[in-house]
Amino acid sequence: MTTAPRRTALDAVHRALGATMTDFAGWDMPLRYGSERDEHVAVRTAAGLFDLSHMGEITLTGPQAAEALDFALVGHLSAVKPGRARYTMICREDGGILDDLIVYRLAEQAFMVVANASNAQVVLDELTARAAGFDVTVRDDRDAYALIAVQGPQAPAILAAVTDADLDGLKYYAGLPGTVAGVPAMIARTGYTGEDGFELFAAPADAEALWTALTDAGRERGLVPCGLSCRDTLRLEAGMPLYGHELTTALTPFDAGLGRVVKFDKPGDFTGRAALEAAARKAAANPPRVLVGLVAAGRRVPRAGYPVVDAAGTVIGEVTSGAPSPTLGKPLAMAYLDAAHAEPGTGGVAVDIRGAHEAHEVVALPFYRRAR
């Protein structure tokens, strides 16, 4: 079955900017506007403007919204204060990861769940099913929001130029309703780049005005429009997992090295608890593969799916994401390696790059951490 890709509210803006578009999870999205390396560097050194309207928003409201999310997700959402956000996951009964999520507590009885575009329907269906026993309404808000991100060290100054909201008081992983460039928006200090920055959830009808105002405010501060290509290299350098690469239904959060998101001590039962408790014990006693960073010694690029081998040529793991890193100037990868080979500095590790075993250094993630 083929269907025409969906277009965001900013589609005409992207085309006017000459963007190279790509089909991503059923959406026609900007891959890059010019050089993806220049866009990447702009986010690290100044600021970048992203259209992320493909992300899937789902709103839960009602007296038992918090309890429903405690049951449906692995995190302890009832402990999140209004105005704050959490990185969390939704897992199957067998512990497999269905998606990684950011959940914003908008009010005492209102949460917004942001799912990956590729998983938004699954997450919506699962939340609806899992919330059935609770006094809560699950609403599909995918079409209710455009999502624009401003990321980079200049992001606070740029956003401050178009809003009176208290950005200094807005902490990392916090969100507040406000007015930006004259339009209502939920302002969140979140992102997927390893830099300071904001994500703005606004009505699709207001998206173009918001984008234009941010573009104008950023002109003197090095802001450039950025596509999904640099978003991927930015998150790779920052060691952030991407669903479908580092996270899949075949893995539990513990397999992915993200067991910290599972909160066993929260009140009540939750979907996947028994399987996840077993996964936690196994990860502590007999870890399977471990997610690590690889830095290439040469210039050929390790790509997702390439085998990782030891000095004898035995397969010891697999690359999940790889790209040339603009910041480090070398190819980087994330890979799952057998625990015996996963310690940083382990020698003899190579990636099988189309038949040639290319030497790589095992390092701890992330590759890049911004100076604060």
Next chain:
Amino acid sequence: MNNPAQLRYSKEHEWLSAVEDGVATIGITEHAAHALGDVVFVQLPEEGQEVTAGESCGELESTKSVSDLYSPVSGTVTAFNQDVVDDPALVNSAPFEAGWLFKVRVSAEPDDLLSADDYTAFAGE
């Protein structure tokens, strides 16, 4: 995009200069460079290497993918562009000029090389 009229083109998006003293210069087209995105690494055939029309003789790494480099003609490589090895971004910034890739002493060329106009139509520009 502007595909120079004096060049000929392959359906694998390489260009071939006029043959002078038996030697032609080869590169990838602007269309191909744009589709690849930023080229970060090139592996080129070396001097003396035999290349065959339509067969892979190197690779181009970009941010998102790796692509085989094909030779549009058969022959012996007489030179490769060290400037591009040192600065692969030349492939993006000047694909038809400073971003040339290698030179071949031509022994045989296929009969389906395209003119600039035909290539422009083929590439759907």
